[in-house]
Amino acid sequence: MSKMFETTEINGMQLANRFVRSATWEGMASNDGACTFRLMELMAKLAKGGVGLIITSHAYIRPDGQAGPLQLGIYKDEFIDDLRELTSSIHKHGSRIVLQIAHAGYFANPKLTGQMPLALSQVEGYSKSPRKEMTMEEIQDIVEAFGQAAHRSKKAGFDGVQIHAAHGYLLSQSISPAFNKRRDAYGGSVENRAKFLLEVLQGVRANVGPDFPILVKMNSQDFLEGGFTLEDSLQVGTMLQEQGVDAIELSGGTFVSGKLNPSREGITSEEKEAYFREEAKVFKEELNVPLILVGGNRSFQLAEWLVKEGYADYISMSRPFIREPDLVKRWASGDLRKAACLSDNQCFGPTMAGDGIYCVVEKKQKEKG
Numbered sequence: 001m002s003k004m005f006e007t008t009e010i011n012g013m014q015l016a017n018r019f020v021r022s023a024t025w026e027g028m029a030s031n032d033g034a035c036t037f038r039l040m041e042l043m044a045k046l047a048k049g050g051v052g053l054i055i056t057s058h059a060y061i062r063p064d065g066q067a068g069p070l071q072l073g074i075y076k077d078e079f080i081d082d083l084r085e086l087t088s089s090i091h092k093h094g095s096r097i098v099l100q101i102a103h104a105g106y107f108a109n110p111k112l113t114g115q116m117p118l119a120l121s122q123v124e125g126y127s128k129s130p131r132k133e134m135t136m137e138e139i140q141d142i143v144e145a146f147g148q149a150a151h152r153s154k155k156a157g158f159d160g161v162q163i164h165a166a167h168g169y170l171l172s173q174s175i176s177p178a179f180n181k182r183r184d185a186y187g188g189s190v191e192n193r194a195k196f197l198l199e200v201l202q203g204v205r206a207n208v209g210p211d212f213p214i215l216v217k218m219n220s221q222d223f224l225e226g227g228f229t230l231e232d233s234l235q236v237g238t239m240l241q242e243q244g245v246d247a248i249e250l251s252g253g254t255f256v257s258g259k260l261n262p263s264r265e266g267i268t269s270e271e272k273e274a275y276f277r278e279e280a281k282v283f284k285e286e287l288n289v290p291l292i293l294v295g296g297n298r299s300f301q302l303a304e305w306l307v308k309e310g311y312a313d314y315i316s317m318s319r320p321f322i323r324e325p326d327l328v329k330r331w332a333s334g335d336l337r338k339a340a341c342l343s344d345n346q347c348f349g350p351t352m353a354g355d356g357i358y359c360v361v362e363k364k365q366k367e368k369g
Contacts, residue, residue: 003307004300004315005332010290011213011246013096013159017052018307019328020316022249022294023100023162023217025057025068027351033060033073035082038356040089042325047093049326053314054095055215055249058102058164061149062142064115065103065170069354074101074149080156087157098160098215099153101146101204105170106131106179107255118142120173120196121181126256139186139196142170147203150214160213160246163200167262168254171197172219175236178227194236201243215292216240217249220279223260230279234286241289249292249316250283252276263319267296267343274302280311292316299338300331322347323359 005017028039046054059074060066066073073079083099090097108117110129118138119131134142150161165171173179174196180187186195197216204214218236222228237248252275253261267273274280276295283291293312297303303315320327320339327339346360 002304004304008313010160010215012211013213015052015096016094017050017328017332018314019051019303020053020249020292020294020314021046021051021055021321022316022318023055023057023164024318024322024357025071025351026357027068027070027354028356029070029072031070033066033071033075034079035072035086039072040086043086043097044089044093045325046321047090047095047097048329049321049324050328050332051095051321052328054090054097055162055316056097056099058100058169059149061101061103061145064113064118065105065108066112067102067104067107067109067169068351069112070356074099074152075145077152080152083153083156083158087159091157096159098162098213099156099158100162100164100217101149101153102164103142103145103170105173107168118170120179121187123179123181136184136186143196143199143203146200147207150204151207154208154212160215161204161208162215162217162249163197163204164217165197166217166219166249166251168222168256171200172228172254175218175232176222176224176228177232178222178224190232190235191239194239197236198239198243201240201245205244213246214244215247215249216245217251219254220250220252220276220283223253223257227254230282233279234282237283237287237289241287245289247290247292247314248283248287249294250276250280250312251294252279262295263345263348264296265343265345267298270299270302272296273298274306274311277306277311280306284310284312290314294318296343298341298343300336319343319345319347322357323362
C-alpha cells in the first residue's frame with residue numbers, strides 16, 4: 001500500500017490518508033459569517049471524495065478581523081449549532097475537519113467591518129487608507145479572542161483548530177519585519193516578533209486542553225523586501241514545537257508578494273509543483289513536529305515521493321479540490337493522472353463576485369457538454 005494511504009494521527013486525531021484540503025476563502029457563509037447549507041454541501045463533497053483532513057476557510061475571530069465578503073466567522077456562540085451540523089456530516093463520511101481561525105489585521109476590509117484595520121505598526125506601501133497601531137491591551141484582547149474562538153470550535157465538534165499565521169494576515173504580520181516595526185516587547189528580534197503568536201498558541205491550548213489538536217499555518221518566507229525569511233521561519237517553527245504545537249502547515253508569500261504569492265499560476269510541470277519543497281526539507285531536517293506541505297501540489301507520484309523522501313508528512317492542496325473534490329478517491333482507485341486543475345486562479349473570480357468558489361473551466365465545459 002502507498003504511504004499516502006496509511007492511517008496516521010495528529011495528537012489522537014486519526015487520519016485515513018496523508019491528503020489535506022488546505023484552507024481557502026469559499027465565500028459561502030452568510031453576511032454575518034454563519035455557516036450555510038451551501039458551505040456544508042461543499043465540505044461534504046470533499047469528505048465523500050476521500051480527503052483525509054479538511055481545513056475550513058479562515059474563520060474570523062472578531063468582527064474587526066474580517067477580510068472578505070461572505071467569509072466564515074467564529075466570533076459568537078450563535079454560530080455553534082450550524083457548525084456542529086457541518087462537522088457531523090463530515091464525520092459520517094469518515095473524514096476529519098479542522099477550523100482555521102484568523103484575524104486579517106492590516107488587511108481587514110473596513111468596508112465590511114466599519115472599523116479602521118488594526119496593525120502591529122504603521123507601514124507604508126501596502127494600503128492607501130490608514131491603519132490603527134495596536135496597543136499592548138489590544139494585543140491581549142486578540143489573544144483572548146483566539147482562545148474563545150478555539151473553545152467554540154471544540155464545542156461545535158471540530159477535530160482541531162489551525163491558527164492562521166501565514167499569507168500576511170495578523171499573526172503573519174506580527175512575525176514579519178516587513179509589517180512589524182514595533183519597539184516594545186512584541187517587536188525587534190525574532191523572539192519578540194514571535195511572542196504574539198506564541199501567546200495565541202498558549203491561549204488556545206488553555207481553552208481546548210492537551211488532547212485537542214492545534215495546527216499552525218505559517219510562511220516559509222514572505223518574498224517581500226525586508227520580510228520574513230526562511231531563517232526566521234525555522235526559528236519560529238522551533239519555538240512553536242517547543243510550545244507543543246501538534247502540526248505545522250508550511251506555505252509562503254503574501255497577497256502583496258506579486259508572482260510569489262501563495263497561489264501561483266502556471267503549474268504546468270512537476271518541476272513547478274510543490275514550490276515550497278526546499279523550505280520544507282530544511283524544516284524536516286531540523287524539526288520533529290508533523291509537517292504539512294502546501295503550494296502547487298498536483299501529481300500523486302510527486303506527493304508520494306515527497307513523503308517517502310522526508311520532505312513532508314502530509315500533502316495539502318486547495319485549488320485541485322475546487323475542480324475535483326473526489327481527487328483522492330480517484331487516486332485511491334488507481335487512476336493516477338495528475339489533478340485537472342489548470343492553476344489559472346479563475347476560481348477566485350466567482351468568490352469575489354459573491355457567487356461562492358467554483359472551477360470556472362469545469363463549469364464552462366459542463367455547459368458546453
